[in-house]
Amino acid sequence: MCTSESAGPAVEVRGLSKRFGRHLAVDDLTLTVAPGVVFGLIGPNGAGKTTTLRMLLDVIRPTAGVVRVLGQDPRRVGPALRRRIGYVPGDLRLDGRVTGRRLLAFYAGVSGGVRSGEADALAERLGVELDRPVRTLSKGNRQKLGLVQAFWHRPELLVLDEPTSGLDPLLQREFLALVREARDAGQTVLLSSHVLSELQQVADEIVVLAHGRVVAEGDVASLRLSTVRHVQVGLGDTSVEAVQAALAPIGTLREVDVREQGGAVRVSATADGEIDPLVKALARFRVLDLSAQEPDLEESVLRLYGQEGTGG
Amino acid sequence: MAEGVVATPRRLPVLRRALAESWRAVVAWAVGILAVLALYLPLFPSIGSNGEMQSIIDSLPPQLVSTLGYDDIGTGAGYTEATFLGLMGFVLLTIAGISWGASAIGGAQESGRLELDLAHAVGRVSYALEQALALVVRLAALGAFAGLVILALNGPSELDLTVGGVVWACVALVGLTLASATAALAGGAASGRRVVGVGTGAAVAVVGYLANALAQQGDTFAWLRPFSPYAWAFDSPPLTDPDPASIGLLWLLAAVFAAAAAELLRRRDVG
Numbered sequence: 416m417c418t419s420e421s422a423g424p425a426v427e428v429r430g431l432s433k434r435f436g437r438h439l440a441v442d443d444l445t446l447t448v449a450p451g452v453v454f455g456l457i458g459p460n461g462a463g464k465t466t467t468l469r470m471l472l473d474v475i476r477p478t479a480g481v482v483r484v485l486g487q488d489p490r491r492v493g494p495a496l497r498r499r500i501g502y503v504p505g506d507l508r509l510d511g512r513v514t515g516r517r518l519l520a521f522y523a524g525v526s527g528g529v530r531s532g533e534a535d536a537l538a539e540r541l542g543v544e545l546d547r548p549v550r551t552l553s554k555g556n557r558q559k560l561g562l563v564q565a566f567w568h569r570p571e572l573l574v575l576d577e578p579t580s581g582l583d584p585l586l587q588r589e590f591l592a593l594v595r596e597a598r599d600a601g602q603t604v605l606l607s608s609h610v611l612s613e614l615q616q617v618a619d620e621i622v623v624l625a626h627g628r629v630v631a632e633g634d635v636a637s638l639r640l641s642t643v644r645h646v647q648v649g650l651g652d653t654s655v656e657a658v659q660a661a662l663a664p665i666g667t668l669r670e671v672d673v674r675e676q677g678g679a680v681r682v683s684a685t686a687d688g689e690i691d692p693l694v695k696a697l698a699r700f701r702v703l704d705l706s707a708q709e710p711d712l713e714e715s716v717l718r719l720y721g722q723e724g725t726g727g
Numbered sequence: 728m729a730e731g732v733v734a735t736p737r738r739l740p741v742l743r744r745a746l747a748e749s750w751r752a753v754v755a756w757a758v759g760i761l762a763v764l765a766l767y768l769p770l771f772p773s774i775g776s777n778g779e780m781q782s783i784i785d786s787l788p789p790q791l792v793s794t795l796g797y798d799d800i801g802t803g804a805g806y807t808e809a810t811f812l813g814l815m816g817f818v819l820l821t822i823a824g825i826s827w828g829a830s831a832i833g834g835a836q837e838s839g840r841l842e843l844d845l846a847h848a849v850g851r852v853s854y855a856l857e858q859a860l861a862l863v864v865r866l867a868a869l870g871a872f873a874g875l876v877i878l879a880l881n882g883p884s885e886l887d888l889t890v891g892g893v894v895w896a897c898v899a900l901v902g903l904t905l906a907s908a909t910a911a912l913a914g915g916a917a918s919g920r921r922v923v924g925v926g927t928g929a930a931v932a933v934v935g936y937l938a939n940a941l942a943q944q945g946d947t948f949a950w951l952r953p954f955s956p957y958a959w960a961f962d963s964p965p966l967t968d969p970d971p972a973s974i975g976l977l978w979l980l981a982a983v984f985a986a987a988a989a990e991l992l993r994r995r996d997v998g
Binding site: 469472473474475476493494495497498500502504506507508509510511513517521522523524525526527528529530531561564 | 736740846849850996
């Protein structure tokens with residue numbers, strides 16, 4: 416049940432636009448998701464990710480353009496198509512006095528195709544109690560229920576909109592394992608995120624959205640997004656001058672700040688491009704601590720591809 | 728991984744869920760109906776039928792009397808209609824129906840449930856119609872319960888009602904309140920907001936009630952009567968002289984609102 420019936424793309428979107436009043440949320444978007452891959456959709460908040468994914472489910476309707484999901488038009492096929500899709504909404508809100516089990520039973524009753532025991536197996540794996548009222552669950556636990564109802568019928572296509580929001584890092588790992596297993600079983604996964612590192616670990620292909628348009632696409636390595644880092648270093652047994660002298664030749668550093676603080680020299684800088692020269696330069700000092708943080712995605716998208724960028 | 732039975736889709740899942748989630752509320756409303764009936768109907772022998780009440784009524788301005796529907800309060804049927812069917816029962820079932828109707832789609836969208844529901848294998852039209860059906864079932868249950876209580880009190884309270892009359896009266900009451908409830912459903916379906924649903928349903932109920940009250944005042948406003956669902960239900964007293972055509976009109980109106988809800992939900996974006 417997990418194999419696509421044709422060799423065509425799992426998702427095909429051409430010239431897709433969505434306008435809300437005067438705001439153009441998705442602007443002439445074209446993308447193709449091959450079957451059996453994990454496809455990442457990344458972009459800052461407001462880039463049009465959620466709007467795009469909602470149009471695949473026929474929750475909202477395009478202003479213009481063509482959408483084909485598993486070879487079919489979501490608008491025309493409706494329920495029969497959605498049965499083959501597992502969906503986690505970006506703004507998943509569950510409430511009510513019903514238990515997780517009852518909530519899930521409703522969706523199983525709507526869509527069918529769920530093996531008995533699957534809910535418990537997934538719930539145990541993710542660590543969520545099914546017999547507690549939904550309204551007493553934390554945000555993370557509700558998110559887990561969302562994952563259970565998306566994965567448990569092993570749909571051909573998974574559409575997951577920021578599915579890890581609210582999950583702790585251990586569970587994010589478990590989630591990524593679920594995604595890999597789904598891919599290995601032949602399912603297609605369309606995954607949106609505003610956290611690049613999450614997609615780097617699992618996506619075969621990534622599209623970067625900004626302002627409702629594709630600003631970059633390709634495999635993870637070619638996107639250069641991860642090459643902007645905020646670096647914080649603490650160095651011992653040295654002086655501000657010595658550190659400044661060592662860092663000066665490195666052309667990829669910007670916003671360098673070196674200062675004496677609490678008997679150590681603290682360096683704060685933004686590294687563009689290769690990290691290697693910086694590490695080599697730091698190696699001659701005694702390194703007390705080091706952190707290289709992935710920057711805000713919005714920042715890197717805008718810096719690397721520009722507001723109106725179209726390249727990739 | 729347990730390899731077990733594969734669940735097959737169930738029939739009318741949205742209807743089933745709506746009923747499962749609201750049976751407590753239905754019971755609570757039934758208790759309210761029971762309390763009102765048990766309070767009013769047993770008073771009839773001491774108030775309504777001894778002529779004293781009628782003489783008080785006769786001393787009131789006739790416009791007020793007809794607005795309250797107290798013209799015929801000296802009979803069991805007139806008393807039951809004036810105190811329960813046209814007043815407290817109407818109010819209770821209207822409030823219950825509007826709150827269910829407004830929550831079913833408008834409230835569901837506000838709570839975030841609608842998006843997830845509609846992302847599953849359920850069509851918009853069946854979603855709205857199953858919600859409408861849930862309104863029918865709940866209001867019919869309350870109407871039937873009210874009818875049974877009225878029949879139980881019929882003898883002890885010396886109301887002298889016929890079974891057929893009570894059945895028609897309940898069909899009229901349920902149809903009337905169902906019209907407001909489905910209007911609330913349509914308001915919520917159009918806007919995705921509960922408050923719009925409540926406003927739409929309340930408008931249908933209140934405007935219908937006022938149009939009838941004005942029409943009772945004489946010839947000036949008599950032309951309003953055909954536009955008042957309340958008048959369709961009670962202009963010809965259902966307990967003694969039911970008019971199947973005008974009662975049927977109430978149910979037809981409810982069906983039109985339900986169809987409107989389905990069409991409005993079908994054609995718009997959710998969320």
